[in-house]
Each structure stands twice: as C-alpha cells, then as structure tokens.
Amino acid sequence: MMLRSRGDRRLSRWWTVPAALALLAGAGQPAQAASGEVTDDLRAQLKQFWTVNRVPGPTQDALLDKLEAGQTWDVMSGESAPVSTRTVRTAGENRTIETYPDGSIAVTSIQMPTSTTKPGVVGPLAVGNCRTSVSGSGYTNRYDCQANSTTGVVEMGFYISYSITGGYDSIIDVNSPYVRADGGTASDTSLAIRKAAENSTGSAYASIKTIYQARNGGGSKTLELRALVGQNTAWTRWEAGL
Amino acid sequence: MIKHLARGVMTAVLVLTSAVGLGVSASAEEDQFAPTRAFWTQYGVPAETQDALIAELLAGGTIDAFDQNAVPVSSRQHTTLEDSSTVATFSDGSILVTSRERPDRRLTSNSVTPDAVTTYLGDCSVTSGAGWVSYRGCNVEATDGIRYIGYKASYEKYSSGNAQILATWDAHVSCTYGSMTTPTVAYSRLQSTSTQSAVVKRVSTWTGTGGNSSETMYLSLWVTRAGAASVGTS
Numbered sequence: 320m321m322l323r324s325r326g327d328r329r330l331s332r333w334w335t336v337p338a339a340l341a342l343l344a345g346a347g348q349p350a351q352a353a354s355g356e357v358t359d360d361l362r363a364q365l366k367q368f369w370t371v372n373r374v375p376g377p378t379q380d381a382l383l384d385k386l387e388a389g390q391t392w393d394v395m396s397g398e399s400a401p402v403s404t405r406t407v408r409t410a411g412e413n414r415t416i417e418t419y420p421d422g423s424i425a426v427t428s429i430q431m432p433t434s435t436t437k438p439g440v441v442g443p444l445a446v447g448n449c450r451t452s453v454s455g456s457g458y459t460n461r462y463d464c465q466a467n468s469t470t471g472v473v474e475m476g477f478y479i480s481y482s483i484t485g486g487y488d489s490i491i492d493v494n495s496p497y498v499r500a501d502g503g504t505a506s507d508t509s510l511a512i513r514k515a516a517e518n519s520t521g522s523a524y525a526s527i528k529t530i531y532q533a534r535n536g537g538g539s540k541t542l543e544l545r546a547l548v549g550q551n552t553a554w555t556r557w558e559a560g561l
Numbered sequence: 562m563i564k565h566l567a568r569g570v571m572t573a574v575l576v577l578t579s580a581v582g583l584g585v586s587a588s589a590e591e592d593q594f595a596p597t598r599a600f601w602t603q604y605g606v607p608a609e610t611q612d613a614l615i616a617e618l619l620a621g622g623t624i625d626a627f628d629q630n631a632v633p634v635s636s637r638q639h640t641t642l643e644d645s646s647t648v649a650t651f652s653d654g655s656i657l658v659t660s661r662e663r664p665d666r667r668l669t670s671n672s673v674t675p676d677a678v679t680t681y682l683g684d685c686s687v688t689s690g691a692g693w694v695s696y697r698g699c700n701v702e703a704t705d706g707i708r709y710i711g712y713k714a715s716y717e718k719y720s721s722g723n724a725q726i727l728a729t730w731d732a733h734v735s736c737t738y739g740s741m742t743t744p745t746v747a748y749s750r751l752q753s754t755s756t757q758s759a760v761v762k763r764v765s766t767w768t769g770t771g772g773n774s775s776e777t778m779y780l781s782l783w784v785t786r787a788g789a790a791s792v793g794t795s
Contacts, residue, residue, distance in 0.1 A: 358773075450756065462757055465795075478795075494748040495762060495795060497777035504768055504775040534772050 357387050357535075361501050365471045369424070378422035385421070386472075386502065389536035393419035394470050397540065397560010401425075406554075413554050425557035427468040429479075429546055432461050458484040460491065466527075466546040466555055473542055474499045477510050477527045481548045487517040488548045493525045503533040505542075513545075522549030526558075601656065610654035617653070625651030633657070679704055680792040682782070685715075692720040694788065701729070701782050701792055708736040708767055710744055710780040716759070718788020723753040726784055729761050739769040747779065753786040760784070762795075 362383060369379045382392060393399040394417070401417035408414075414428040430449045449464035460482050467476035475498040480491040496510035508529040517523045526545040532538075543558040601611050614624050625631040626649075633649035649657045685699035695717045702711035712732040718724040732744040747764035750757065762781040769775065781793040 460756075495764075495779060497779065497795070499774075499776040501774050504772045506775070508777070532772070 357383065357502065361472070364501065368469070368471045372416055372424055372426055374418075374422055374424060382421065382423055387535070389533070391533070391538070391540065392423035392470070393421045394423035394425045394557070395473070395531065395540050395542060395559050397558075401557075413552070415555055415557075417557055423470065425468060425470050425559075427466070427544055427555035427557050429466045429553050429555045430464040431553075432464070458482055461553075462491075463494075464553070466544060468544040468555065468557055470542075470557075472500065472502045472533075473505060473529070473531050475505070475508070475527055475529055475542070475544055477525070477544075477546075479525055479546050479548075479553075481523070481553060483548075483551050488523060488551065489516040490514075490523045490525055490548055493546075496527045498527075498529045500531055502535070503531055505529040505531050517549040522547040524548065604648050604656055606654060606656055614653065614655055624655040625653045626655035626657045680794070682790060682792050694718050696790070699790075701780060703780050703792060703794055707738060708734070708741060708778065710734050710741075710763070710765055710778060712744065712763055712780065714761065714782050716782070716784050716788075716790060718784070723755075723786050724759055724784045724788045725752040726759045726761050726782060727751075729763065729782065732763050734765050736767060739767055739774075741768075741778075742766045744780065753784060755786065758783045758785045 366379055385392060399420050401419055403418045405416045412428045412430050417425045432449050450462050462480045463478045465476055465478055477493055477496040479493050482489050482491055490512050493510055493512055496508055498505040498508050510527045512525045514523050524545050524547040526543050528541060528543045530539050530541055540560060545556045545558060547554055547556060598611055617624060631651050634652050635650045637648050681700065681702040683700060685696040688695045697715045699714050700711060701714050712729050714729045715727040716725065717727060734741040734744060742765050744763040744765040746761060748762040750760050753759040760781055760783050762779050765778050767776045767778055779795050781795065783793055784790045
C-alpha cells in the first residue's frame with residue numbers, strides 16, 4: 320500500500336489519478352467525451368474534493384454548471400480576490416484553503432519536516448522527504464519539502480529546500496515541478512525562485528506557473544502556486560491570472 | 562518483468578477501450594475480450610465473474626480494480642519460477658496483479674504489496690571490489706497499467722564515502738491512451754551527501770487524447786549514502 324499512502328503525496332501524484340477509471344468510462348461514453356462535457360468521473364472527483372473541503376452541496380452544483388457551460392471559476396479567473404482564507408496546521412503540513420466569491424476554492428499546502436525514518440527502514444519514503452538538517456551554527460535546512468495546490472481540475476506543485484536562520488530566511492533550491500490537469504490541459508509550466516532571500520521588504524518565495532486551457536472553452540488562464548519563506552516558517556499562496 | 566505485467570494490463574485495457582468505445586458486435590466483443598479473459602483465467606477469476614465484469618464495462622461502468630480508492634477484500638501470492646506476484650481481489654471480483662522478481666533477485670527491500678502501481682529496479686550487472694560494489698545497466702521502471710516509463714541506470718556504493726549514480730540512459734515510454742513525451746533528466750544529484758541521497762529524476766508529460774487531461778510524470782532513482790537504492794515517482 321506504500322504508493323497509496325495519503326500521508327505522503329510525494330509518491331501518490333500521477334499514479335493515483337484514476338486514469339484507468341476515466342479512460343474506461345470515457346471509452347464507454349464516446350459521445351460525451353467528444354462533446355467536451357464534464358465526464359461522470361470528473362464530476363465525482365470534484366464533488367469529493369469539494370465535500371472534503373466543506374464546500375456546500377448547492378455551491379458544488381452551481382460550480383459544475385459553470386464548468387459545463389464553459390465558464391471559468393473565480394478561483395481560476397484572476398479577476399476576484401478570495402472572500403475567506405482558512406489555515407490548517409498539522410504536524411505534516413501547513414494548509415491554506417482560499418474561497419472565492421462563487422464558492423470555488425484553492426487548497427494549497429507546504430510539507431513540514433517529519434521525524435527521521437526508523438533505523439533499518441529503507442524505501443522511497445526514507446529519502447529526501449522534507450528532511451531537516453540542523454547545524455550548530457543557528458540555522459535549520461529543510462530539504463525537498465513538497466508545495467502543492469489544487470482547484471479540483473488543476474493540481475500542481477514542486478519541491479523546495481530552504482534555510483531557516485535567526486535572521487533572514489532563504490530558499491536553497493526548487494525542483495520537480497508537476498502539473499495534473501483534468502477537463503483540459505496544462506502547458507508552458509515554469510518553476511523558479513522569484514526572490515531568493517527574505518529581507519526588510521518581505522519574504523522569499525518561489526513559484527510554479529502553468530497555463531491551463533479548458534477543453535470546453537473559457538480561454539487559457541495562467542495559474543500560480545507560490546511557496547513563501549520567512550519569519551522562520553513557510554506557507555503557500557494561490558494566484559491566478561497574473 | 563514489469564513490462565510483462567504492464568503489457569498484460571495494457572492489453573486488457575486497450576481491448577476494453579476498443580470494444581466499448583467502438584460499439585462492436587457481440588461476437589466481436591467476445592473475440593476482443595479474449596486476452597482479458599485469458600488474463601483473468603490465469604489468475605483464477607471465475608467465468609461468471611468475468612461475464613459480470615465485462616457486462617459492467619460494456620454498460621459504461623467501472624470495475625474496482627481500476628478504482629484507486631477500492632480496497633481489496635483478499636490478497637494472495639502467485640509464485641512461478643521467475644516471478645512472485647500478489648493478486649488482490651476486489652469485492653466485484655476484479656483483480657489487480659502486482660509482480661516483482663523473486664526476492665532473492667531483488668536489490669531493494671521494497672515490500673511486495675497490491676497497488677495500482679508497480680515500480681521495478683533490477684537486472685543489474687553487479688561487480689565488486691575492496692570496499693565498493695558497482696551496479697551497471699539496471700532497469701528502472703514504473704507503470705500504472707496505462708502508462709509506462711523506464712530507463713537504465715548505473716550506480717556504485719562504497720564502504721566509506723558517498724554513493725553515486727554514474728549515469729542513466731535509454732529512457733523510453735509507452736501508453737495505451739494519449740501520448741507521452743520522451744523522458745528527459747529533470748533533476749540530478751549524482752553523489753549522495755551526509756544529509757541527502759543521490760537522485761536522478763526523469764520526467765515525461767502525458768497528454769490524453771482530445772486534450773481532456775494532462776499530467777507530469779516522474780520516475781526517480783534514489784541511492785542513499787549507504788547504497789540502498791529505490792525507485793520513486795516524484
């Protein structure tokens with residue numbers, strides 16, 4: 320069950336997308352796929368995502384109607400600011416849920432260091448998974464922590480290594496950008512450290528950007544996940560349309 | 562060997578997709594489901610269950626084996642001279658087979674468990690000397706039954722000092738639906754450190770037919786400082 324572990328999304332990205340499910344369902348409904356309508360699988364996937372994140376049922380139905388009509392959710396339009404933001408901090412991650420005027424949401428998160436692997440255990444989870452290395456000179460390096468975001472139809476993220484110090488924090492490295500898009504495709508994905516070090520004007524940050532083109536219209540949208548480092552911690556923020 | 566499994570699953574899915582999508586006649590359906598039935602029969606799925614599963618698929622439904630959230634109701638080992646497979650059976654009777662080389666031929670300590678994904682590391686040419694072991698031409702592979710990525714890799718470990726990945730090459734992909742780009746090296750740290758493993762990540766982009774979906778797919782080889790190698794998908 321290693322690769323199905325919900326506790327480690329590092330290994331559960333592309334493999335756990337119900338691709339086979341979607342393919343089979345799509346094959347059984349060729350007319351639906353050809354018309355660009357929302358498939359039953361995508362509909363079920365979205366409802367599960369919204370339900371888990373406390374989006375009310377009527378709002379879910381309204382969002383599905385928008386999707387089928389080729390309209391863009393506020394979370395991906397870049398034309399609206401979030402009306403509420405909820406932050407959840409667990410031992411494993413800092414998670415932020417941003418809700419937009421039409422009820423659409425962006426869930427972003429950044430992985431927090433976990434305890435070291437048990438002696439004698441060897442496996443993919445044992446390596447590089449948001450590990451912490453503490454030196455004696457007043458800094459902590461966190462390696463390969465996953466930053467992730469999803470709106471229901473686009474999930475994307477990357478891995479970030481950063482340094483927490485007594486003074487200004489800094490980003491060491493970013494790698495492995497990934498994007499999964501449903502109901503359309505994502506392209507021109509880029510990952511970069513936009514500001515390497517925290518200073519008096521604000522936090523350091525890195526971000527992944529991608530351009531999402533919905534299959535049933537609505538135009539292309541630039542989506543961005545930012546991972547910010549400063550004040551001895553890290554967090555995430557969702558941006559669209561910039 | 563993972564290719565054999567992948568081929569079996571992919572064949573089944575391809576057949577199912579073709580049969581369902583094209584709306585073929587009943588007799589043609591039976592012919593096209595023959596490989597799928599053979600696969601199920603090989604692993605002991607009763608004929609009545611096979612009929613029910615195919616009927617479900619023809620009706621546009623799905624089977625538990627392709628549902629990432631489905632939990633097997635039973636699991637058993639299926640062992641041959643070359644392979645040790647785990648056959649997971651779901652409540653609707655569908656099965657998921659994960660297969661690896663026999664444990665005595667495996668290089669990693671990954672446990673054999675039922676899952677929608679199979680990763681593989683093996684077939685290395687192993688040579689050793691005083692304080693070092695070299696693994697050459699290893700096959701690094703992963704598949705989810707629809708999409709497959711593989712490449713070859715060589716790495717070395719030392720009794721004192723950091724392990725290192727020497728090279729990766731011969732990257733290849735295949736999929737039964739959509740298209741995949743040739744895997745390129747996305748990230749590499751060829752030598753381990755006191756805090757981090759050596760790693761090479763190759764990446765491919767899969768795009769579904771008709772632009773209905775796309776996804777970034779990684780296949781990574783990790784080698785700890787002590788020389789323990791494993792395969793990841795990020």
